[in-house]
Amino acid sequence: MAAVHDWLNGSRDFAAGVALYAQLGGSALYQRMFANTGATPANKAKLAAELEKFAGSVPVPAPDPAPVKPRPAAAATTPPPNKDGENRRYLDLLKKRDLLYRNLDHLHVEKRFLQVGDKLRDCAFAILSTHQKIVECWTMIDHYQEHETFPVAKQKPVRDKKVEIQYLRVSISKAEKRLKQPGCRNRVRTERLLKDKQDELAKLL
Structure with missing residues (x-):
């Protein structure tokens, strides 16, 4: 994988690395993540780690100075x-x-x-x-x-207790209605949300 080695030993340009990763058939989820969130430190580190997998077992020295934070x-x-x-x-x-x-x-x-x-x-x-x-x-x-x-x-504004209770009851009611539907999407997340809201309400009552 000469192209991968050249990228790892070069300036590690993020856009070029993402394009190379796509050419190599890398994870579609990671490709969307790189495109949506851009050249963040975490994305740079993950892109380098993914491309190192394509480089094979031959150790590739990191450039000096390395523009990507190592992991860890x-x-x-x-x-x-x-x-x-x-x-x-x-x-x-x-x-x-x-x-x-x-x-x-x-x-x-x-x-x-x-x-x-x-x-x-x-x-x-x-x-x-x-x-x-x-x-x-x-x-x-x-x-x-x-x-x-x-x-x-930043300090979050403190919500009035009565308003908070009403908000939690509305959220609980909506979650319970979604769970009663046969084709409820994200059922696991909705159940988790319902439990969290019920716990919060119990603390206020």
Whole structure:
């Protein structure tokens, strides 16, 4: 796979790598993910990992300097100095990111053995959700490495208790109606949503 080796040893241009991955018949799900979310750090790392599989067993040295974060990012295990004591949160983010990568791999393995139906659809949604969480982790990690602090989270407006209770009851009623329908789509997700809303309502009552 000379073309793959050239890409891995070159500048690792994201658009060229995506085109090469498509020519090699790579995962259609990943191709859509790369096209929809663009050249994020997580996408660059995943694209490089996928193309390395096509390169075969011949070890390919990474370019210097490498434009793609390794997975896991060994160099990122030592946090930059921070006077505000946020290093623990930074290390926890690294652990969370690595766990998400492992979960993503497990989901892709599970997807291969699922038949077309609700379980396969839920697995696909879980893959996309996990990928989004990885992107969010990388965003926080990048911000901390650059600024030595985390971005200030926006405070969500507090909803009145009566309004919240009414909102939860409406959501529960809609979920129960969907589950009563014979052709209910995403039944597993709807059941999970129903249970979460019922738990939230129980805490408020």
